Amino acid sequence: MKLATSQITDADFQKFREFFYRKTGMYFDDSKRYFVDKRLLERVEATGNEDFRSYFIALRFEASGQELQHLVNAMTVNETYFFREAYQFDCMVNDMLAEICKRKRPGGRIRIWSIPSSTGEEPYSIAIYLLERWAQIDNYEVEILSSDIDTTVLQAAQRGVYSQRSIQNLPKEYLQKYFRRLGDNEFQISRDLIDAVDFTRCNLSDANDTRRFRDIDLIFCRNLLIYFDDLSRRVAAEAMYDALCPGGFICLGHSESMSRISSLYNVRRFPDAMVYQKPLDGDRK
Amino acid sequence: MALRKATPPDAGTLAPDRPDDAAGWSLLLQDDSPAVRAEAAAAMATWPECAVTLGAHLLDETDERVRQALFTSLTRLADDQAAAALLPLLRSEEPRLRNGAIEALGSMPEAVGPRITTLLHDGDPDVRIFTVNLLGELRHEQVLPWLLHVLGHDPAVNVVAAAIEVLVEIGAPEHASALRAARQRFAGDPFIGFACDLAIERMEAA
Amino acid sequence: MSRILVIDDAATVRMYHRKMLGDAGWEIEEAVNGVEALEKVMNQPRDQPFDLFVCDINMPKMDGYAFVKELRRQPQVAQAPVLMVSTESQTHDATAAQDAGANCYIIKPAKPQELVLTAALLLGDVAAANKAAAVGMQGA
Numbered sequence: 157m158k159l160a161t162s163q164i165t166d167a168d169f170q171k172f173r174e175f176f177y178r179k180t181g182m183y184f185d186d187s188k189r190y191f192v193d194k195r196l197l198e199r200v201e202a203t204g205n206e207d208f209r210s211y212f213i214a215l216r217f218e219a220s221g222q223e224l225q226h227l228v229n230a231m232t233v234n235e236t237y238f239f240r241e242a243y244q245f246d247c248m249v250n251d252m253l254a255e256i257c258k259r260k261r262p263g264g265r266i267r268i269w270s271i272p273s274s275t276g277e278e279p280y281s282i283a284i285y286l287l288e289r290w291a292q293i294d295n296y297e298v299e300i301l302s303s304d305i306d307t308t309v310l311q312a313a314q315r316g317v318y319s320q321r322s323i324q325n326l327p328k329e330y331l332q333k334y335f336r337r338l339g340d341n342e343f344q345i346s347r348d349l350i351d352a353v354d355f356t357r358c359n360l361s362d363a364n365d366t367r368r369f370r371d372i373d374l375i376f377c378r379n380l381l382i383y384f385d386d387l388s389r390r391v392a393a394e395a396m397y398d399a400l401c402p403g404g405f406i407c408l409g410h411s412e413s414m415s416r417i418s419s420l421y422n423v424r425r426f427p428d429a430m431v432y433q434k435p436l437d438g439d440r441k
Numbered sequence: 442m443a444l445r446k447a448t449p450p451d452a453g454t455l456a457p458d459r460p461d462d463a464a465g466w467s468l469l470l471q472d473d474s475p476a477v478r479a480e481a482a483a484a485m486a487t488w489p490e491c492a493v494t495l496g497a498h499l500l501d502e503t504d505e506r507v508r509q510a511l512f513t514s515l516t517r518l519a520d521d522q523a524a525a526a527l528l529p530l531l532r533s534e535e536p537r538l539r540n541g542a543i544e545a546l547g548s549m550p551e552a553v554g555p556r557i558t559t560l561l562h563d564g565d566p567d568v569r570i571f572t573v574n575l576l577g578e579l580r581h582e583q584v585l586p587w588l589l590h591v592l593g594h595d596p597a598v599n600v601v602a603a604a605i606e607v608l609v610e611i612g613a614p615e616h617a618s619a620l621r622a623a624r625q626r627f628a629g630d631p632f633i634g635f636a637c638d639l640a641i642e643r644m645e646a647a
Numbered sequence: 648m649s650r651i652l653v654i655d656d657a658a659t660v661r662m663y664h665r666k667m668l669g670d671a672g673w674e675i676e677e678a679v680n681g682v683e684a685l686e687k688v689m690n691q692p693r694d695q696p697f698d699l700f701v702c703d704i705n706m707p708k709m710d711g712y713a714f715v716k717e718l719r720r721q722p723q724v725a726q727a728p729v730l731m732v733s734t735e736s737q738t739h740d741a742t743a744a745q746d747a748g749a750n751c752y753i754i755k756p757a758k759p760q761e762l763v764l765t766a767a768l769l770l771g772d773v774a775a776a777n778k779a780a781a782v783g784m785q786g787a
Binding site for chain 1 (some may be wrong): 443444445446447448449450451476479480483484505506509510513516517548551578580609610611642643644
């Protein structure tokens with residue numbers, strides 16, 4: 157049975173839009189009507205609700221927040237691939253690292269934490285960016301730590317085999333330099349890069365896991381917190397705050413914001429990106 | 442120099458003298474270092490009996506990170522003791538403490554539930570506003586009757602406004618007449634008129 | 648055209664302020680709390696900064712006072728006037744508002760004429776101020 161999108165009324169859409177904006181910070185303007193209606197109706201059906209109204213009441217009051225997470229999943233694009241949201245990597249090599257290095261002696265250690273690692277696209281993208289686009293790479297020791305709650309995904313990351321879709325944003329010269337073709341749709345990343353990244357299991361809600369990460373200069377935590385409930389997001393944001401050095405930076409996904417999570421971080425705007433920063437010691441709130 | 446692989450230390454090797462009971466962590470809440478205090482506050486979320494200590498410590502703590510940890514832990518506990526520890530902060534002179542308590546309590550509607558009736562009759566309109574906002578998150582068969590009572594009887598315009606705000610989202614056609622009555626009760630107030638019209642429009646179109 | 652950022656956690660209040668101020672001819676953007684407001688400030692184009700903030704006091708994550716204090720600590724962003732919107736019982740906080748760096752406050756729920764006139768004066772929009780004052784005299 158095909159559901160007609162006209163079943164979501166204007167009032168329904170506005171109610172949903174306000175609720176979703178309040179909870180997640182994501183705002184759908186009127187031009188996104190078709191996109192939203194389609195997915196809403198799919199969720200109404202999937203949850204066995206008769207109509208939007210009964211679905212909305214169930215959604216609003218669900219203690220576990222699970223349906224909201226399903227909804228967030230439905231409304232966002234979840235694909236992972238190399239150089240996804242690369243403007244943040246540009247920000248890293250153009251601005252953030254320069255500030256970080258002001259606090260380091262020559263040859264000093266810089267720690268970057270990428271979480272979730274998923275199947276490795278993000279930490280390896282960071283590695284490639286540093287090697288290819290950061291002029292100072294030979295003057296510092298950079299440690300890339302990457303984590304995920306799911307060990308099967310960590311294992312996949314350490315195998316480092318990717319599809320055409322995953323590598324399609326990579327400049328040809330990087331592809332040739334860092335990957336070898338295994339098969340029709342399989343490319344493996346170089347051993348050197350696999351060996352350069354540390355992969356460790358970590359549950360951001362578990363203090364026993366997160367306390368192992370300290371003195372981090374830069375965290376990439378993109379498109380993860382958006383799938384958490386309010387409390388877990390807070391716990392995670394606070395755990396990452398503790399992991400950071402004073403003055404350390406954290407990047408969230410492009411449609412995510414600390415405004416629904418925590419007021420601990422300062423907002424910093426660089427030409428390439430807006431990021432969050434743990435206050436420097438003298439600057440504590 | 443360049444990329445170097447490094448593995449984070451095992452949890453076991455880190456500060457092996459870390460406490461393993463509520464009393465031990467409670468002592469660390471007095472530590473000079475805000476990082477230690479924050480860790481203690483976070484650790485205490487494991488023990489429900491810590492709610493009283495966490496709440497009491499909020500009154501003295503000036504470091505923002507530690508404050509957040511205290512509030513987050515109380516939010517994680519989300520039980521009757523945690524609610525009891527937070528409620529007095531609603532009357533704090535300090536906006537950060539007051540708003541932190543409002544936010545924490547707002548995340549534990551069930552724990553606050555038994556106290557709603559008392560809170561809805563509090564002499565302080567700000568406390569009543571907070572309570573009405575909380576009703577928007579509470580799963581309880583009395584929520585709509587409580588909201589309608591506020592609409593019909595609360596003397597403070599901003600408390601009534603808060604009730605209308607909730608009804609904009611969860612109201613049903615049968616609430617339209619109560620909204621019209623509130624509109625009438627505050628006939629001189631353009632905002633109440635605007636908000637009632639909006640709520641009625643939303644529920645009748647549904 | 649003047650740009651106003653309306654900051655309030657209540658959607659109906661944002662809509663009301665948007666309607667009153669939008670009808671006066673100004674461009675309106677919204678934020679639900681102080682953190683989101685700061686993000687919007689950080690993202691404002693250099694040639695199109697916000698010209699006025701209309702800001703609630705009690706908001707989750709970051710309240711109105713904390714927002715103004717933080718805003719005033721950012722000399723690299725254009726500093727626009729701040730109109731605090733407070734409840735009757737918060738008026739004893741008027742000095743707190745001033746200390747934080749706000750320019751003035753009005754009591755909520757705001758009457759349209761008072762809101763528009765005050766905004767017009769803070770924006771230096773003489774035409775809008777005259778128009779709002781004229782409406783006020785008619786309605787009195």
